[in-house]
Every structure is written in C-alpha cells, then in structure tokens.
Amino acid sequence: MSSVEGNRTNLPTNGKQRPASRRQPRHAGWGQGFLLPLLAIFTALVLGGLLILVTDLEVIAAFTRIPRQVADPFTNADTQISLEEALWHHPPEVSMGDLVEVDGTAKRVVAQVEDEQEQISLETARELYPQLGPGVTIHLNFLQKPAVGLRAAWQSVSRTYAALFEGAIGNPSRMAAVVRAWLQGDPSLLPQAFYPIMESLVVATPYILVGLAVALSFRAGLFNIGAEGQYFIGGLSCVFVGYSLKGLPIYIHLPLTLLAGVIGGGLWGAIPGLLKALTGAHEVINTIMMNYIAFALSDWLLNGPMQRPGGFTPVSPEIQPSAMLPSLFPSPIRFHAGFFLALACAAAVYWLLFKTTVGFELRSVGANPHAARYAGMSLTRNFVLAMFLSGGLAGLAAANEISGLTHYMPNAFSAGYGFDSIALALLGKSHPVGVVLASLLFGILRAGATRMQSVASIPIDIISILQATIIIFVAAPEIIRMIYRLPKGKKAGPAKASTAAEAAAEAAAEAGAESVE
C-alpha cells in the first residue's frame, strides 16, 4: 500500500501523533471536505435501496415467479370487450362473438379481456412447456422476462424513497397548491401540507442536542456512548420538576424544568468522567453500563414512585402548563420553541469551544493530553467538565422533548439517540455547524422513515443501517475514494479522539497518582 503521490505521506487518523513531512496545504482538501460526506450519504442511500429491494417480497416474486396467462389469440382492450361489460353497456341480448359499439369504437365480445402485458402467446409458452393449452397460467423467472423484475425493483425503491421524501418534507405540488390557497385568503390547509417538514425539524431538535453532546465529548478526547442514559436521567429530573412544582409562573418554572434536565444528565455523565480521570477506567464501557443502570432506574421509578396515579402504564404525570415550551403553530404541527433553544445551544457550544479558555483546554486535552498536562492543564478537571457538559446537553435534549412535545415521560422514551448521536458527531466532524446540518439530515431521514414504515412497510430500523454505513464511510474515507476513484487529498479528519482516549488513560493514571487508587 504505497502512497500515490511522491513525497506525501498519509497521516494515520489514529495512533500516536506522527511527524508530517513538510508540505503545502492543498486547496482540494476543502472541496473534499464537503464532497466526501455527501458521497457517503449518497452511497449509503444506494446500499439502503439495495437492501430494501432484496428483502421486498414482491420484488422477490417479480424476479422469480412472474405469472402469465397463456392466451391465443391475445385479448386486446382496444378491440375487445368482455361479455359482462358489453351487457352493461347494451341491452341484454348480447352474446359471445358479437360486434358491439362502445364509445364510437367497434369491439368484439369475448369471455374476458386480460391485460396484454400479463399474457403470453401459445407459441412462446409451448417453447417452455410443449404440452400446454390456452387459458393456463404459467410462471416465468427473471431471465425470461427481465423487464418485469426490473420494473418491480424500480417501483419498490421509488415508492419507498418517495414515501421517505413525503414523510420528511412533504408533497411539493400539494404544498404549492396550499400556499396559493393561503394567498387567496384560505390558510386552513397550511398545517396539513407543511406538517412533514415541520415534523422533520421537530425530530431533528433532540438530535441537534445529543449530537452536540457527543461532539463536545469527542473534542475532549472522550467517547460518550452514554448519551442515551443521560437522556433518560435528564428526562426523569426534568419531568419531576415539571409536575411536582405547582403555582410557579412560567418564566421561573420553565427554566427550572429545563435546568433540572441539564443537571440530571450532567451529573449522570460526570460520573464516568470522574472515574476515567481518577482511575483511568475506559469511559466507553462505563457510559454503556450507566445506560443500562439508567434504564433500570427509570423502569423502577416510572412503575413506582413516579408513576402517573390512576393507571397501570409506566408513564409519569403530565407536567404543569407553566413548564411547557410554547408551541408555535396550530395543530397538528408540533413544532415548538425547543428548536430555537437547540440552535442557541449550538451557538453556545461554538463560542465555548473556540472562543474561550475553557474550550481551548478541552480541545487541547482532546488533541494531545500529554502536551496539555505539560502545559499545566488539569486532565481531571477537563474530563469531568467535558462529560458534565456532554451529559447536560443530552439531558437538555430530553427536557426539550418533554417540555415542548410530549409533556410527560413514558418508559419507552428514547428512539435510540445514543448511537445516532455518534453518527451525528462523526458526520458533523465534531463541529457545531456540522452537527446541526447532520441533525437536520437525520431528522429528515427519521421523519420520513416513519412514513416509509407505514406506507411501504419497511421497518424503521433501516435508519440504523443507513447510519452505520454512513459512519463507516465517513470514518474510512478511503473506501469512498476507492469507489468513486477520487484523488487523495488532505484527509478530512474525523474525530481524532483515539489518541487522546488511549493516551489519556496512561496520563490519567499518572495524573491520578496523588489521589486515592
């Protein structure tokens, strides 16, 4: 595996920092920075389409068992008419073989008019099965009638992705018509038509926040796989404050409720951070463990102390109206102010990471914990802070959902944000702007997938498959380059968290030498 260009060496994306040969920065790098993720998404969609095809029963049937009626002669809808229909058009003295006139054309009455497409001539049929007579249905396979299979395949995929599009964004012609109606004074149809795209934004909102959570942790060199658990705990604390405090005005109760979510999730995240800093325990396993503990805890609370009185379902009581985020549009649109809160958080994270000393420390610790230590930065403080902020953002995502959307917390709370958020952070290159864009994409995909599931009966898990594929392509851009024969440029670096994650374990062990083992 030799370098393509003469003296350029490829920087590995993980492992210890290696020296780079002196080189000029290539401007091709910028374009590839955008192109590669787009190609990754496109390729993933293509692969997803293939998967849909291969598992679609109708498509399978269209490739293996194509029914054809043996007919001789072919019945033709233009010149023939069935007996039934002839009797319907004309008085009841029509019989087989008569010539009748329908809508200006003469048609001969036959027993039944089959679709020409579904018929096969006696001759052709006899080639396959010499003993055949007319009127029988035989089955062909793909090799004999490729067009049928391909057409079914195309229909399957297009129907699926059309459903995806409509569920995600909406029907463009319908939206245009509705806007015209609105301009003429009738706004009543607006909500329905714009529901899909608004829904995409609603679904994207928690993604933005958990994506920021994981991106922040990546920047500090930590893998926060615990976003799911932090989400749950944030939800529990938020909903508790939401339903148990009564009689407060909204400008006190609402911030308090959201804050409760942040603190709950933040503390839940800080624990693995502390363990990592003090003992060097790898945060991947610890955060995953905390997830399962959170699920069990939530299960117990929602079936017990926090259960909504009067029922047997594991849901919490509804929160007070003073704890709800305002919804901005009439029903059925569920868009709420939480979206703007999420965007504000993205801006805040940007400011924190790139414009403050705190963010500088976090990034330094993530990029090279050895140098960070030598420069006087405290690894312990930064690990715990990063995990607290990360968990806090995840908790805020939950608080956002509860306060703005559901208004209570059910036990079946999350839609798998934990793993999705990793894909988001990777796709967005751990940068707030990238994360927002990636979240919008995922929101669109997920909103569409719900419709895809109902219309085209594709299980919603295909989203996970798409995400995994995207992660792989973004993390190993060489694959995309190989597929599309792109030149090697400056590598757009995905999260360089690995160096820090492993090196930090040793460094933390040293740093923690003074503390209790």
Added chain:
Amino acid sequence: MTVTKQAAVLDRQALQRSRVMGILFIVIGAAIYLLFATTSEPGQTATFGLNPGRQTAALPISDLVLPVLPSLYAMSLAAVVLGTWQLAKGFGRAEGAMLGLVALFLTIGFLAWAARGKGLNLVGILETTLQRATPIALAALSGLLCERSGIVNIAIEGMMLTAALVSALVGSISHSLWVGLIASLIASGLLGALLAVLSIRFKVNQVIAGTAINILAIGGTSFISAKFLSTFQELNSPGKFPNLPVPVLSKIPLLGPIFFETNIIVYMMLGLLVLIHVLLYYTPWGLRTRAIGERPRAADTLGVNVFAMRYLNVILGGMVAGLGGAFLVLGSVPRFDELMTAGKGFIGLAALIFGSYNPFGAFGASLIFGFTDTFQAKLQILRVPIPSQFMRMAPYLITMIVLAGVVGRAEPPAAEGQVYEKQ
C-alpha cells in the same frame, strides 16, 4: 548500587490500597451483621436444596440446612477479623484471595438471609448461573483473543446479536441445529473480518469501527426480524440443543448436574477455556499473539506477520462471540427477539478486565455476573423486598466498580488500540 533499595521504599500507593481493602473487609462484615443478622430471627434455618429439581443421573444427597443466625454471626466475625489482620499486617499476595473469601461470605450471607425460613434450590441456581454465564464467558473469550493481539473489540455485542439471528433463521430453514450453528459462526466471523479490515487496512479508530458494527448489527437484525420473523413464525423456531449428560461425571452430586449435564455449547465453552489457555501460554502461536499485543514492532522485526495474525485473531474472536450469540438462541430460549443480547457483549468485556485478561479469570468473573443475573429473577419468588430493577442493575454496577480498580488494576496489552504502521 541502588537495585535492592526497592524493597525498602515507602510505596505509599500500595499501602493506601491495602488500607482501603482492610476497611472494606470490616465494612462487609458489619454489613452482614447489620443488614442480615439483625433482621433474622433465632432458630430460623435456610434449606439449600442440593439436588436438581429435574431428571438427573447424579446420585442424590441430602439438602444442606444452614442455621441462619449462627452462620451470619460467624461470617460477620470472620470478615471483621480478616479486615483487622489486613490493616495490621496485610496479606500481601493473598490479598486477592482474601477479598474473594470475604465476597463469598457476603454472598452466602445474602443467600441465607434471603432464604431464611424457606428453602431454595441451590443446585438450580448454580445451574442457571452457568447457563447465564456462558454467553458472557464466550464474549469475554472473544474479547481476549482480540485484545491480546492489540485490537479493541467493542463490537462483540453486535456479533453476538447477529449470530443469534442467523442461528434462529438458518436453523429454522434447514431444520438442523448444527447448520444453524455453523451459519451463525460464519456470520459473526464475517463481522469480525469487517472489524479487522476497517481497523487494520483502513486505519479507522477501533472504537468507532466497533460502534458502527454494533449499530449495523442492531439495525440489521431488527430489520430482518421485523420484516420476516414476525410474519413468518416458522422462520423463528430452530429448536434447542438437548442436554447431553457426560457418562460417569454426571453422577457426581452437586457438580454433576451443573457441569456435566448440560448442552453442547456449554461444553464447547468450557473446552474453549482450556484450549485458549493452553494455546495462549504454551504454544508458539500464543506467544506470537501476545507479542503483537505488547510490542508489535519487536514482533515484526522477528518475522511475525503482525497484520495476518491480527486478522486471524479478530476473525476467530468474532466466531467465538458468535458462539455466544448462538447459545442465546440454540442453547436456551429457542427463538430470536430483537436486542436480546441486552449488553452481554459489554459485560463480557468487563468480565475480561475483571479477570485480568486471562481465560480462567474471565470465566470466574462471568460466573459472578451470571449469578447476579440469575438471582434477580429468584428475588421475586423469594419475596425479598428489593425491587427487581435494582438487582438488574447489579451486573452493571459491579462492572463499574471492577473497572474502577477496586479489585486490582489489570494491565491491558501495551499495544492495545494502536494502529500498527509497517515501516
């Protein structure tokens, strides 16, 4: 010369840990007394059934009847004594063994307390413990193979899940348990190959690659399960491996029913334990594997093909994980449910670390995890006033405590997780 000075050096860290250990022993002793002894009544006994409640070849023996209060007092006292000894003199190398002993006291005390005035079938519990421990042990062995050669395998969970699905699906279609088993090994081996390719050839960060594979596996298995298995139930009934009693050994009371009257996959797991231990420590292959995990460059200059060995080990690791996944279906509940692994892949990794990165240690740790898993179901039956959800948390809490180094810091292979660059 300063070489011999080391013994005289005041190693503060080690001293501190010993003290913590000693205090821990005393605390456990106090806990046994305060939590269990004070809530038991004199004269109560706990009956531990030592015969399995099913058909068995084992010779029957009488049940163990334990007087609850005296036993609790005795164990509590013993723990406190051990703790005091530890604080005063320290056990040195036997520290770990003593910790195990005290933990055993706690467990027996808990069992005795939970079963006071009633009985519980100890053999049944131990049998189920082994069953529950098997997938965890296999996951741990998979992690061992990969980590010893320097690759972090976070994707064990995904490999197990995929193998479970494939074993159910293929087993049902082919009406053969063995075909299903072999297919599942191939499937998980392929995922292992994917991990290897991504992390070795494409130099993707191993944790990211592993996570991606997990997501892929979860999505893929749920997808296929939702699309096919729910509508076509006959695709989800592969059958179960029957119990195979070992001729003479199954007659041994207590051990017989647990270890020698179970299904083939458990035997395979036990066999793998021994096999891997022997291979890793007594054969050239094992030496090379350990070398590429510790100092890949040194191994490379000596002619060991680092890349090929890593590929091989990761694929084998995938297959071992697949065996664990297949066990979940073909060896216990013979059907696939979405997300049925429930974190066992990760618990296996924790067991590996708990067991200091060697096969038998990992097995011991798996037994402990299996035990807590078993027990949380039994709690309901015994009407112990602890909500079942808290027992469910136990394996995960134990994992975190272990990882925090309370039970001793295990040293992972030095080159773990690092990309190897040929020069």
Added chain:
Amino acid sequence: MVLRLGRMVGTTHPAETDEHALAALMVGHEVQLELDKEPAAPQDTVLDIHDLRVLDDRHGLAVDGLSLQVRAGEIVGVAGVQGNGQTELVETLTGLRAMNDGRVSIAGKDISHASPRQVTELGVAHVPEDRQRDGLVLDFPVADNLMLNTYYLPPNARGITLQDRVIRENAVRRVAEFDIRTPGIDAPVANLSGGNQQKVIVAREFSRPIKLLIASQPTRGLDVGSVEYIHKRILAARDAGTAILLVSSELDEIVALSDRIAVMYKGRLTGVVKPDEVTRQQLGLLMAGYTEDERASSPDER
C-alpha cells in the same frame, strides 16, 4: 552537494572540507560550532533539590537521594546515559510526577506538592525532551501552540474569553523574533520542520519572564542551524540571569554549554565537576557509575 531553501548552493568533497565550511554552506553564514562563552556570574540559588527520591512507573526507585543546586546565571548540565533517572527528575521538577521523599524548592518556594501550572507560574520554563508528544499539539496552529501555557492569562484572555486579536498579534511578533519558518500563524504546527517546531517551543517559553529554564535534550534531531540558534538563546538567557538546568545525552553539548556538570547514574549523582577540569574519559567513567573517589584512584589517561 549542499542544498539550502531548495536550491543547490555548492558542492564539495569530504576530503576537501571540514565541519565549519560545510556548516557555513548549509546555513548561509558562518556557524559557530564552538560557542563564545563568557564566564558565568552566578547569584542566588534558584533551584534547590535536597535528597530527592522519586519512583518510576514500575514502582522502582528512579531518583535515589539526589541533591543539587542551580543558581541564577549559571548552566548546570546533567550528563548521563538515558534511563538513569533524568526523565523522572525533570518530571518531578516540573510538577508532573509526585516525589516520594526529599525537598525541592524553586525561588524559595517548596514545590513538593505543586501542580505543573503552579510551577510554571513561579517562573519556570520547560523544554521537554519529546517535543511532539509533550511540547506541542501538532494539530493546532502555530498561534495556539505559542500560547499553550499562557492562554488563560491576560492579555491573552479576559476572564474566560480568548482575545483573538492580541493572540494573533503576539504570534506574528514571536514568529518574526524567533525566525520561525512557517507558512503562517494558522498553519498546523505539524507542517513545520523539527527545528522550527522546537523554535515554537522556545519562543513560547522564552517570551515570558522566567527564573529557571529546564531544557531536556533541546537539540535532539535538529539541523545545525537550529542547534546553533538554540544554544545562543540558552546562553543569552544565562547571561540575563536565568538559572538553567540542561539535561542532555549529547556530551558535546553539555561540555560546551555547562558551567558545572552533574553526572547522573542510577538515580544518583556520581560527581559534580567543572567542564574545564575534567577529560572526556573521566566523564565517561562518571557516567558509567564510578564515583569521584574511585575515579581519582584510577590511573590518569589522556
């Protein structure tokens, strides 16, 4: 054939040239391979190490009862084969490693339990031996690396907000002052050559008032021009009154720069000598573990 800045500037033959001429061709001007050194005028003790004991990572004894003083305006070189405790010594002095026993004070303040930041704030500068791992964040731009340990102080920051303009202005100034060859202050420091990377570190450490400089292997892997530059800077700092502890396995460097040489072997000092009072052979013996008395009794060698 000698190349400089991408062009060939001269050819010669090994037999026809010597170190000086070759170096001059490479760098573009006369290079002082031997240093002009004024005699030292040391003042107060800045670094006071007393009976230091430090454990290494495997709980063995890396530094075993070491005592040493470094005064303002003098360079003390620590010579010795690598692996005899020098690394652990430096880590302890900079607050990165806990000490096991003993006392260390800098400018009168006890640093036995100080954090790296506290040590830095006492006026200590540190040039680490592994510049890429410990001294720089390779992915960060030159400007960021220049403020890696001063980012939180005014004027680089007001409160927690970074003052971008000030940071950039300072960076531009330092790049010029220290002659750092870089495409710009935003270029990732990974793109720079080894010598320029070291200059970034030197620029960072020397741009604030310092009382003590601890330099570990400061010219390892560098080209002749950079070596000359760094040595000049170190001497200039000494003449300005900084106390300097120089740890190097390059005996030439130690002998050329140091006012006093402390030889370390298995965690202890086998001798503290003046460079002009000792031969290379004698230094070698010290480095191999023979203490001063043993040395004195061995036959004189030229």
